[in-house]
Amino acid sequence: MALVSYSDSESDSDPTTTDTTLDIPPRKKLRQSDNTTTKPALLPPLPTAFHDLYASTTRVSVRDDPSLHGGRKRVIPHVEGNWPTHLYLEWYPQRNELDVLNDILTKCGTEKKKVHTLLRSDLDVQLPLHISLSRPVVLETDQKQPFADAFERAVQESSAKAFNAIPESLDWVSNAEKTRWFLVMRIKKPPHDQLNTLLRISNQTLTIFGQPCLYTTTFSNSSSSSSSAYKDFSDRFHISLAWSLTAPSIDDQTRISGIDLTPLEESLDIVFSSVKVKIGNVVKSLPLDRAID
Template sequence: MSLVQYSDSESEADIPSPYPPAKKPRHNPPASGLPPLPATFHDLYASSSRVSVQDDPSLHGGRKRIIPHIEGNWPTHLYLEWHPSKTELTILERLIPWNYAKNPSVLKVHSLLHSDLGAQLPLHISLSRPVVLRTEQRTEFTDALQNVILESKIAPFNAIPDTLKWVSNYERTRWFLVLHVQRPQNDNLNKLLRLCNNTLSRFKQPPLYSPTHENQASPKNFDDKFHISLAWTLTEPSPDDNTYVDGIDLKSLEDLHVGFDAVKVKVGNNVMSIPLPSNT
């Protein structure tokens, strides 16, 4: 199991994609004839209210705060968001190995598909590690990122999941069960990561998947890193855990195409959505 620089890219000239043209990103159909919720609705409720500014792991399943709370510092994360449909959610639920009866290892696995109260949660592909902006940098940063994305001509696209595996965060304090995704048409994930990394560097923030640590031979290609997290655990998975996951049937993923049409910027508890440019 390789260490993945996880939040939870440098770019290169366009590379011909080995995959068929992406389907138009799909939006979940309305349920019971009701109109769909606007995309901004999810941004309004992206975070629960803050319970404590101290590092109290008992408040969130034993997780420890990676970025300490300091007045004037704003934890920031860039990502692509996915709200699975009911059918897609059923497929994903079957991939999480709750039952380890046939496995000698016992992991306490926490789902990222639902909250503790049972509400469905959005999933994401990270375009940054957790970073920190100062109060006076927030507007300048979001304006800069919005400008480069709008000028990028990176249109909405689909990503296709293909592999299930365990990966760790930077600090090796949590391990995530993730779906790796294939390179999308026009290499849009690497292109977006490059834009995000370049913008973060202007504000003295570290990149995600830095080529100084990994991918030395191909520093502009991080196809092996992009993934969607489904669950997490505080215990490092054993070789048996990895073997168990390797044996899970992934045929249900064959028709799963995940559409992305915007980059999300979360600064503190505020979420901004930057639409990808349209070809039309």
């Protein structure tokens, strides 16, 4: 099964600023008595909007130079006036969850081969993980705002709600070009089928703007049960944990197939309460209403 590739190197565009602002309270001084040493409390997690401000790495070259990206090749070439675009759901694991995910990578034997983690950057900075709702597509300048407005309106008018994702299994899958392989954590179908709902919204919007759909090459508004508009793609949704330039061996595939992810249901709190729209370096977060049980 082929996986659509996406990476920081494919999403580079001219630097712009986001319209997101953060109100950061002034730092309070710690008081210490002569006889007691006060230990600072652990800092709370950063707000989601903070990560949107720094969603892209700094571009070091406008040409495709795989040596700058661990051997990765740009799938979408950089063209002035084109805007790499991606629709996705984002998850930022907490510290204890990172420990769990690192343990998974160890069990998968990733330290024995050239595998690059997606949990942290080359500078050891934690990275957010995500579920894709689109391929990496390209919009022209005059399409940017109409596309963002159309997708936001479709999400607001839909029945899509916030939901918890539960890990189901591990797998190795390739991108469409067979240039990279990803170690992914597949997700169980949510109770109210929210992933398929959001995918249909994404594919509908992409089709309007002449862009390819995700997991299907065409989109139909037909009410036929065989239509791609109503097809169940639950077996495709996943969260990528690591990547490699070489295909996994049979031993690699066998090893991960025997790992039971059931215990992770309690140790990982994967909540998706918004949809991300990334156009160039600008990320907009569209909140999802809370589901009513």
